[in-house]
Every structure is written in structure tokens, then in C-alpha cells.
Amino acid sequence: MRNVLLIARKEFVDILSNRMVLFVLVLFTFYVFTLVYDFSIVVNGGRPGAKVGLDDNNGVAAANYILYMLTWCGTIIGIIIGCSTISTERMGSALNTLITKPLYRDTIINGKIIGSLLFFAAYILFIMAIFTAAFLVFCGNALAPYLADYFSRLPFMFIFVLIYIGVFLSLSLLVSLLVRDQAIAMVISVVFVYFSEVLVGQSISRNLSNILPGLGLEGLLSGLSPKSVATQAHLVFAHSWNDAYSAFFKILPGMEKLLLFMVIGMILSYIVFVKRDIS
Amino acid sequence: MNAMIVYKIAQMEFVRVITSPIVLFAGIILLFIAFLNGAGGIDTLDYISSTDNTDTAVLKGFQQIFGSTVMLLTITTAFVSATTIPYERWKGSVNVLLAKPLYRRDYILGKFAGLAMFMLLFITFIVLFTGLAVIVYFRGPQSISGYAWRVMAYITVFTLSCWLVIALNMLIGIISKNILFVTAAAMTYFFIDSIWYSNRFLGFLSILTPQTLLGKCIYNANTSIGLFDSLIPFGHWLSSVIPYVSLLIIEMILLLLAGIYLFSREDSN
Numbered sequence: 001m002r003n004v005l006l007i008a009r010k011e012f013v014d015i016l017s018n019r020m021v022l023f024v025l026v027l028f029t030f031y032v033f034t035l036v037y038d039f040s041i042v043v044n045g046g047r048p049g050a051k052v053g054l055d056d057n058n059g060v061a062a063a064n065y066i067l068y069m070l071t072w073c074g075t076i077i078g079i080i081i082g083c084s085t086i087s088t089e090r091m092g093s094a095l096n097t098l099i100t101k102p103l104y105r106d107t108i109i110n111g112k113i114i115g116s117l118l119f120f121a122a123y124i125l126f127i128m129a130i131f132t133a134a135f136l137v138f139c140g141n142a143l144a145p146y147l148a149d150y151f152s153r154l155p156f157m158f159i160f161v162l163i164y165i166g167v168f169l170s171l172s173l174l175v176s177l178l179v180r181d182q183a184i185a186m187v188i189s190v191v192f193v194y195f196s197e198v199l200v201g202q203s204i205s206r207n208l209s210n211i212l213p214g215l216g217l218e219g220l221l222s223g224l225s226p227k228s229v230a231t232q233a234h235l236v237f238a239h240s241w242n243d244a245y246s247a248f249f250k251i252l253p254g255m256e257k258l259l260l261f262m263v264i265g266m267i268l269s270y271i272v273f274v275k276r277d278i279s
Numbered sequence: 280m281n282a283m284i285v286y287k288i289a290q291m292e293f294v295r296v297i298t299s300p301i302v303l304f305a306g307i308i309l310l311f312i313a314f315l316n317g318a319g320g321i322d323t324l325d326y327i328s329s330t331d332n333t334d335t336a337v338l339k340g341f342q343q344i345f346g347s348t349v350m351l352l353t354i355t356t357a358f359v360s361a362t363t364i365p366y367e368r369w370k371g372s373v374n375v376l377l378a379k380p381l382y383r384r385d386y387i388l389g390k391f392a393g394l395a396m397f398m399l400l401f402i403t404f405i406v407l408f409t410g411l412a413v414i415v416y417f418r419g420p421q422s423i424s425g426y427a428w429r430v431m432a433y434i435t436v437f438t439l440s441c442w443l444v445i446a447l448n449m450l451i452g453i454i455s456k457n458i459l460f461v462t463a464a465a466m467t468y469f470f471i472d473s474i475w476y477s478n479r480f481l482g483f484l485s486i487l488t489p490q491t492l493l494g495k496c497i498y499n500a501n502t503s504i505g506l507f508d509s510l511i512p513f514g515h516w517l518s519s520v521i522p523y524v525s526l527l528i529i530e531m532i533l534l535l536l537a538g539i540y541l542f543s544r545e546d547s548n
Contacts, residue, residue: 020460024467076470080463087459183362186462187301190354190469191308197474198347204312207319 003103007111008118014088015081015119024080025123028073032130035065040138057240058139059146063153064238066131067161070124071230074165077123079189082172085112087182109273113173113266120165124158152244153237160233160251163258167226168193170265177272199225226261229254281385288389289396296359296397305355309348309405316344317412324417334420338429338507340413341406345497348405349437349490350473352398356441360394361448361465364542365458384539387453391445391535398441399434406434428513429506433497436506436520439527440493446534447489453542492527496520 015021042050043058053061135143135150143150172189179185199205199221209218222228233251236242242250296302320343328336367373376386410430420426451464471481471488478485485491498505504519505511 020457020463024463072470072474076467079466084459084463182458183358183366183462184301186466187354187358188304190358190466191304191351193474194347194350194354198312198350203320203323203343204315204347207315210319210322211315 003107004111004114007108008115011085011112011115012118012122015085015116018084020084021077021080024077025126028069028127029130031073032069032127033134035069036131036134036138039065039135040142043139043142053240054238055240057146057149058142059148059150060153060238060240062131062135062143062146063150063157064234066128066154067157067234067237069131070127070157070161071164071234073127074120074124074161075168075193077120078165078168079172079186079193081116081119082169083176083182083186083189085116085173086176087185090180105274106270109270113169113269116169116173117162117166120162120169121158124161124165128154128158149240149244153247156244156248157237159248160255163255163262164226164230166262167258167265170262170269174265174269174272177269177276196225196227199228223257226258229258281382284381284385285389285392288386289392292363292390292393293397295363296394299359301355301358302397302401305351306401306405309351310408312344312347312351313405313409313412316340316409317416320344321413321417324413328418334422334426334509335507337413337417337420337426338509340417341409341430341433342497342505342507344409348409349440349493352402352405352437352441353444353473353490354469356394356398356444357448357465357469358462360445361452361461362458363390363394364449364452365456365461368456369458383543387449387535387539387542391449394445394449395438395442398445399438402438402441403434406430406437422509425509425513429509432506432513432517436493436496436524436527439524439531440489440496443489443492443527443531443534446531446538450534450538450541453538453545487526487530489527492523495523 039052039062041047042052051061052058053064168189171192172185175188175192176182176185179188205218205221208221209215229251232254236247236250239247317340320340323343324336324340327339364373367376373386377383407430414420448465448468451468452461455461455464472490478491481488486495496506498507499519502519504516506516506520
């Protein structure tokens with residue numbers, strides 16, 4: 001266990017000291033301010049007719065801004081870290097050194113997964129803190145009556161986003177273990193996102209269902225897409241008549257599905273890492 | 280500029296891309312999507328045909344999978360073009376090439392020309408296959424010449440937008456020598472331009488992105504002029520997209536010049 005924690009700590013520090021990750025974090029922080037500034041213009045009546053949410057509850061709308069931003073940007077962070085965690089060590093031959101140490105291979109991958117998930121947890125908390133500070137600075141008065149709604153949703157959104165990012169982390173980790181070429185590994189991971197997008201928004205699942213009718217392929221394929229679960233979560237959290245608890249329980253089946261995807265991806269990563277020559 | 284050298288480098292780049300597993304992977308998915316569109320998407324075309332007895336229904340066959348085709352082609356183009364120079368740096372082959380009597384600008388132009396020619400052929404093949412699937416499963420166009428003009432225009436604007444993606448991502452590959460950074464930057468570009476709404480990030484500047492310009496050429500919501508609407512005369516559409524096509528070309532040239540400038544100034548190590 002001590003070794004797992006040591007590797008997890010090293011992984012966390014490695015990710016945090018990665019200039020590319022820091023660059024993306026700075027970019028997202030800047031984006032947070034632009035989003036909140038735009039939000040404040042609307043709630044302060046600067047854009048007549050425009051609304052920030054589905055109803056007048058600014059706290060629910062503000063929390064939903066966070067959910068949108070974290071699910072969108074979290075996907076990209078999940079893929080970058082999932083691909084880079086193995087690729088950087090493989091390119092620097094650090095993986096070979098690590099494997100020759102008296103360590104079980106599953107200790108290495110456990111440490112890497114725990115370190116990455118801890119980083120994501122820290123990332124989500126950081127973005128939520130930045131959002132909250134910016135909301136209070138830019139539009140604190142408009143948000144004040146709805147702060148209970150706002151803060152009560154954040155813990156549930158934290159859990160949802162962590163699992164959502166975990167799906168892309170586990171998939172890209174698996175792909176980078178299977179494919180040696182890092183660019184191809186990243187393309188394949190992005191193609192997963194592509195399928196997640198097109199199975200919901202485009203007509204692919206409907207077309208397939210038209211070719212093979214009666215099998216329920218449209219619903220099945222759309223349901224497999226993480227994007228469809230995220231879309232459903234956005235809608236459930238966006239309605240103020242769903243309090244935080246009831247919204248969480250409404251999206252629980254979708255979250256279980258995401259958790260299943262994440263666990264399957266991680267189990268496959270274990271198998272590949274333990275059984276295959278990954279050097 | 281030595282045209283022969285540019286041609287040789289373009290040829291090498293073309294062969295490299297055409298044998299790349301990324302392209303094969305993307306090609307199979309695109310052909311599958313085009314087939315599904317023809318075989319499974321005719322119910323929508325039948326509906327359009329019942330209300331509109333023109334070639335619009337046949338042309339809408341392209342529009343039905345426009346989003347999914349553009350997204351995948353953008354992924355392919357972005358990654359292939361972003362990694363072309365970093366890979367050669369990593370393998371050291373760029374140093375061998377630069378030791379030859381060769382201008383650096385010829386090297387960049389050759390790379391661009393090879394990628395550009397490949398994308399032209401790839402897009403033409405995918406678009407023609409999409410059209411073929413629609414014709415086989417639905418029906419052919421009533422006006423062959425009108426259909427041919429619009430398909431050619433579609434291939435042209437689509438290819439130009441991919442050329443802009445190539446120039447942009449080659450520039451990223453020139454700026455950074457780190458493959459991981461380059462692939463991550465190419466992915467970030469793809470997310471901003473294709474999945475997220477670029478106007479949320481860039482505001483009015485989003486008009487400069489390849490996808491927005493391509494979208495404006497295919498259907499301009501401000502003027503309600505669309506390429507796939509057969510009721511709108513082709514000449515009318517053409518005159519409405521000239522500003523956007525010009526912007527695509529100007530941006531592409533500027534990015535290419537920026538890439539040549541930066542590559543010429545950098546240390547070859």
C-alpha cells in the first residue's frame with residue numbers, strides 16, 4: 001500500500017508540474033472569468049430578454065454553468081492525462097526502470113490511477129472555487145438569495161464530473177497501453193469522444209436502427225454515449241424544481257452507467273499492463 | 280523556390296500520409312457513416328422529397344452527415360499535419376534533409392502540398408461515395424449539371440477548410456518540438472472548433488476558424504442561403520460565399536508564411 005501511495009504522489013506531482021497541464025489550467029481559468037463575466041452581464045440586465053437558466057433561480061443557473069464547463073473541459077484533460085501518463089514515461093524510459101524495481105505491476109498502475117484521480121479531484125475543486133469566487137465578485141447580489149441552491153448542488157456535481165472525466169481517463173489510459181504511437185493513441189481517444197458526440201447529436205444511431213429495425217439500436221447506441229448521460233444531467237440539474245438530492249437520484253442510473261464504463265476501462269488497463277510487454 | 284524539390288517532398292509526404300494507420304482508421308469510419316446515411320437515412324429524404332419536388336432532397340443527403348464527416352476529417356487532418364514535422368525531428372530525418380541543398384521554405388511548402396493533395400483526394404472520394412450511397416438507396420438528381428456543380432463546390436470549400444486546418448496545425452508543429460504538446464494542442468484546437476462552440480471562447484473572432492467559415496459556406500443563417508438548397512441558384516450561392524472563401528485562402532497563406540518564417544529562423548537542433 002505504501003508503494004501505491006508513493007507512486008500516486010509521484011504521479012500527482014508529475015501532472016501538476018507538467019507545463020502543458022498548467023497551460024491548459026491557466027487557459028480554463030481565463031475561460032471561467034469570461035463565462036462568469038458573461039453571466040453577470042445577463043443577470044444584471046445588460047442584455048434585455050436574455051436568461052442565464054431555464055427559470056429565475058440564478059443559483060441553479062450558476063451551478064449549471066460549472067457543470068457545463070467541467071464536463072466539456074474535463075474530457076480534454078482526461079484524455080491528455082490518460083495518454084500522457086504512460087507515454088511520457090515510455091518515451092523517457094522511466095517505465096522500464098520502474099518495472100525492473102521490486103514492485104508488482106498492479107502497484108504501478110494503481111498508483112497512477114489514484115494519482116490521476118486525485119489530480120482530477122483537485123482540478124474540479126480548483127475550478128469550482130474559481131467559479132464561486134468569480135460569481136461572488138461579479139454578481140454576488142444577484143446570486144445571494146439563491147446561495148443555498150447553488151452550494152447544495154456542488155458536491156453532487158463534483159461526484160458526477162469526477163466519474164465523467166474518469167471514463168475518458170480510463171479509455172485513453174487503455175488506448176495508450178495498447179498503442180505505442182502516442183499520436184495514434186490520442187487520435188483513437190479523441191475518436192471515442194467523436195462517437196460519444198455523434199451517437200447523440202447526429203443521425204448515425206437512427207440510421208443504423210432504420211437498417212436493422214426492431215432491435216432498439218437507436219436507444220441502445222445513444223444510451224452508450226457518455227455525452228447523452230451528461231446531457232441528461234445538465235437538464236436535470238438545470239431545473240430548479242429538482243432540489244440537489246432529487247436531481248442526484250434522477251441522474252444516478254446514468255452515473256452508474258458511467259462508473260461501469262470507467263471500471264471496465266480500468267480493468268482492461270490492468271489486464272493489458274500486467275500481461276503485455278509495455279516497454 | 281525549387282519546384283522539383285517541393286514536388287519530391289510533397290510526394291514523400293503524400294505516401295507517408297496515405298500509409299498512415301490514422302487515415303485508414305478514419306477512412307473506414309467515414310465510409311461506414313456514408314453507407315449508413317444512404318441505407319438508413321432515406322426516410323428523411325423521402326419526407327423532404329414529398330414536400331419539395333426538386334433536387335434538394337438528394338442534396339440533403341450530404342447535409343445529413345455533414346457534421347459527423349467534418350468532425351472526423353478535422354481530427355484526421357489536425358493530427359496528421361500537426362505531427363508531421365515533430366515526428367521528423369524526433370527521428371532525426373529532418374536534420375538529414377536540411378543538410379542537403381534545400382531551402383527550409385521548400386521543405387514546408389512540400390509538406391503542405393503533399394498533405395493538401397492528399398486531403399483533396401480523400402475528401403473527393405468520401406463525398407463521391409456519400410453521393411453514390413444516396414443515389415443507390417434513394418434516387419438520382421433530376422438536373423445532373425446542377426448536382427455536379429454543387430458537389431464540386433462542396434468538395435472545394437470542404438478541401439479549402441481542411442487546408443486551413445493543415446496550415447494551422449503545421450504551425451503548431453513548427454512552434455513546439457514536443458510531440459505530446461503538439462498532439463494535445465491539436466486536440467484542443469479540435470475541441471474548440473468542432474465540439475465546443477468556438478464563439479463562446481472567441482466571440483466575433485470565431486468567424487476566423489475553419490469550421491465556422493465552412494459552416495458559413497454551406498449554410499449561412501443570416502442570409503438563409505445554403506449550398507444544398509436547389510431552389511437557390513448556384514450563382515447566387517457562389518457570390519454569397521466569395522468573402523468566406525477569400526478569408527479561408529488568406530488565412531491559410533498567412534499561417535503558411537508564419538510557419539515558413541518560424542521554421543527558417545529556428546535552430547535545426
